[in-house]
Amino acid sequence: MAKTLFDKVWDAHVVKSLEGGIDVLYIDRHLIHEVTSPQAFSELESRGLELFRKDQMVATPDHNVPTKDQHLPIQEELSKHQVDTLLANCARHNVTLYGLGHPFQGIVHVIGPELGITLPGRTMVCGDSHTSTHGAFGAIAFGIGTSQVAQVMASQCLLQSKPKTMRITIDGELNKGVYAKDIILYIISKLTAAGGTGYFVEYAGSAIRSLSMEARMTICNMSIEMGARGGMIAPDETTFEYVKGREFSPKGAEWDKAMEYWNTLYSDEGATFDKEYNFPAADIEPMITYGTNPGMGIKITANIPDRLAEAGEESFQKSLKYMGFEAGESLLGKPIDYVFIGSCTNSRIEDLRIVADYVKGKRKAENVNAMIVPGSKQVEKQAKAEGIDKVLAEAGFELREPGCSACLGMNEDKVPAGSYCVSTSNRNFEGRQGPGARTLLASPLVAAVTAIEGKIVDISKHLN
Amino acid sequence: MEKFNKVVSTAVPMPIEDIDTDQIIPARFLKATSRDGFGDNLFRDWRYVQGNQPKPDFVLNDSTYSGEILVAGKNFGCGSSREHAAWALYDYGFKVVVSSFFADIFKGNALNNGLLPVQVSEAFLKELLAAIKANPSTEITVDLPAQTISFDEKSESFEVNSYKKECLLNGYDDIDFLVSIKDEIEEYEASSMVI
Numbered sequence: 001m002a003k004t005l006f007d008k009v010w011d012a013h014v015v016k017s018l019e020g021g022i023d024v025l026y027i028d029r030h031l032i033h034e035v036t037s038p039q040a041f042s043e044l045e046s047r048g049l050e051l052f053r054k055d056q057m058v059a060t061p062d063h064n065v066p067t068k069d070q071h072l073p074i075q076e077e078l079s080k081h082q083v084d085t086l087l088a089n090c091a092r093h094n095v096t097l098y099g100l101g102h103p104f105q106g107i108v109h110v111i112g113p114e115l116g117i118t119l120p121g122r123t124m125v126c127g128d129s130h131t132s133t134h135g136a137f138g139a140i141a142f143g144i145g146t147s148q149v150a151q152v153m154a155s156q157c158l159l160q161s162k163p164k165t166m167r168i169t170i171d172g173e174l175n176k177g178v179y180a181k182d183i184i185l186y187i188i189s190k191l192t193a194a195g196g197t198g199y200f201v202e203y204a205g206s207a208i209r210s211l212s213m214e215a216r217m218t219i220c221n222m223s224i225e226m227g228a229r230g231g232m233i234a235p236d237e238t239t240f241e242y243v244k245g246r247e248f249s250p251k252g253a254e255w256d257k258a259m260e261y262w263n264t265l266y267s268d269e270g271a272t273f274d275k276e277y278n279f280p281a282a283d284i285e286p287m288i289t290y291g292t293n294p295g296m297g298i299k300i301t302a303n304i305p306d307r308l309a310e311a312g313e314e315s316f317q318k319s320l321k322y323m324g325f326e327a328g329e330s331l332l333g334k335p336i337d338y339v340f341i342g343s344c345t346n347s348r349i350e351d352l353r354i355v356a357d358y359v360k361g362k363r364k365a366e367n368v369n370a371m372i373v374p375g376s377k378q379v380e381k382q383a384k385a386e387g388i389d390k391v392l393a394e395a396g397f398e399l400r401e402p403g404c405s406a407c408l409g410m411n412e413d414k415v416p417a418g419s420y421c422v423s424t425s426n427r428n429f430e431g432r433q434g435p436g437a438r439t440l441l442a443s444p445l446v447a448a449v450t451a452i453e454g455k456i457v458d459i460s461k462h463l464n
Numbered sequence: 465m466e467k468f469n470k471v472v473s474t475a476v477p478m479p480i481e482d483i484d485t486d487q488i489i490p491a492r493f494l495k496a497t498s499r500d501g502f503g504d505n506l507f508r509d510w511r512y513v514q515g516n517q518p519k520p521d522f523v524l525n526d527s528t529y530s531g532e533i534l535v536a537g538k539n540f541g542c543g544s545s546r547e548h549a550a551w552a553l554y555d556y557g558f559k560v561v562v563s564s565f566f567a568d569i570f571k572g573n574a575l576n577n578g579l580l581p582v583q584v585s586e587a588f589l590k591e592l593l594a595a596i597k598a599n600p601s602t603e604i605t606v607d608l609p610a611q612t613i614s615f616d617e618k619s620e621s622f623e624v625n626s627y628k629k630e631c632l633l634n635g636y637d638d639i640d641f642l643v644s645i646k647d648e649i650e651e652y653e654a655s656s657m658v659i
Contacts, residue, residue, distance in 0.1 A: 019627070063491075129544050146547040154642060312481055409492060430487060435490070435514060
């Protein structure tokens with residue numbers, strides 16, 4: 001029977017099926033960070049259990065870490081305690097840890113792929129909803145809660161109902177100035193913030209195939225923003241080329257064996273999905289969000305809608321009031337106070353290159369505070385090797401050290417109440433970047449242009 | 465995990481859609497290394513103005529409404545996977561959340577902590593919210609063995625996975641089960657083709 005990519009990978013990981021449609025799903029790799037793991041370690045210890053497969057775990061601190069002076073002790077007491085707890089737990093249980101200062105440290109979803117931990121056909125979990133990122137390699141990867149972190153620690157398995165499948169196909173050539181972030185914001189604006197709930201998504205079509213691995217990760221990363229547990233893209237030459245030669249990717253005979261399995265990872269001709277969507281690439285333009293969930297996105301040149309079919313009037317108005325916008329108005333010309341380039345969505349080397357290419361020889365607007373936070377130490381190192389740090393500094397951007405930073409404002413990097421921030425991150429929820437902060441999600445290019453212009457503009461007029 | 469059987473209580477209405485876990489518990493309150501005390505910061509930024517002044521117009525600060533049941537708009541719990549959201553609701557005193565639609569990860573987290581997500585139809589949710597507004601002392605019964613939610617003369621059945629239902633009724637959790645099948649997991653590992 002014709003099978004989907006998702007079904008192939010899922011079925012290869014079912015240890016056994018229980019009554020009531022629940023499968024015992026084996027997890028190949030488990031990534032942990034400081035925020036959602038401490039209670040899981042405590043849970044395990046309180047039951048007198050050991051880690052079942054410690055060698056299939058990797059830890060790094062990212063959510064809480066400062067993005068300045070990482071060589072100094074963490075100033076904020078609670079953050080320091082949480083990071084120290086991760087260090088102590090990993091030392092006690094002998095888990096591989098890339099702590100602050102380690103050349104492999106970074107945002108957990110950036111380091112997994114760049115170290116070759118993320119591989120096609122694997123199952124991967126992390127106590128973080130953006131684990132969906134790793135699906136870009138044809139892995140089944142999804143975010144879990146802390147109780148489940150403890151379950152994986154204890155058994156390397158999870159009890160899961162198999163989600164329904166959805167395929168989103170985008171064919172055609174992408175317009176100038178359109179990047180992966182625009183594609184995913186466009187999709188979420190069409191499907192809404194709840195449109196993917198209960199589904200696992202496969203992204204397909206010629207426009208998707210044409211993307212780099214970095215771009216594919218951006219798309220899969222935000223699958224959760226439409227409610228989907230994860231998104232995946234069938235591995236191809238682009239994938240294998242990226243994976244080859246990385247720190248932990250298979251070598252020699254192991255590689256050949258892996259390729260045999262990986263070459264089977266695609267949706268068979270005639271495989272059926274529970275839901276299918278098709279969008280023409282030509283319809284996608286540079287996007288921006290105006291509201292307080294990622295489904296509230298528009299073409300940057302479009303007006304805010306008068307109402308939303310999927311939302312009640314009360315929720316829609318509450319959202320606009322928070323943002324200080326009016327229904328039906330254009331965002332063009334709105335002044336912006338902050339630009340944040342970073343997060344597990346858009347902090348990879350390719351994102352930094354897009355920004356550097358645009359801002360080279362230009363200077364940011366006086367009214368804008370522009371912060372750029374690389375996704376990992378490796379990205380930071382590469383950026384410096386390419387001279388990107390200098391280009392950014394000359395344009396008035398501050399290149400920080402790696403971490404989640406102002407995406408969720410757990411550390412000092414926050415946007416003040418009432419201020420507007422064009423951000424390459426993934427969530428525009430109320431207060432996400434700091435209490436009262438107003439977030440507009442966009443691509444690295446839109447963020448770069450906004451920083452230079454100091455306001456929201458039709459970026460097509462600023463591209464050569 | 466505490467056992468769950470039946471809850472009979474008044475309810476707190478929150479007719480807002482897409483309530484995300486950043487609202488339920490903002491990220492800056494996730495720095496604890498234990499599960500305790502998150503209820504103090506439940507809905508922190510909706511509940512308090514900066515500092516510690518309660519916002520009088522927020523429903524948790526309105527003494528008209530109280531109870532162990534939260535009734536919210538559709539797509540409740542979207543966003544971050546933070547289980548702290550379920551802990552905060554439970555720690556505050558909620559045993560049940562009623563909505564017409566739940567985000568997946570939140571739903572799983574709630575069930576793993578003895579907090580029952582009850583998904584009802586849009587029409588039922590509307591009637592329920594109207595009844596609570598009209599009479600805040602409306603008593604609602606959530607019966608897990610029967611899988612029904614009822615108030616006044618109205619009732620609707622809700623779905624819950626049969627395995628999860630057993631866990632809730634008995635206070636079991638998944639770790640107990642998974643640890644008990646270790647031999648089968650090892651057998652799987654020996655036969656897996658995955659690199």
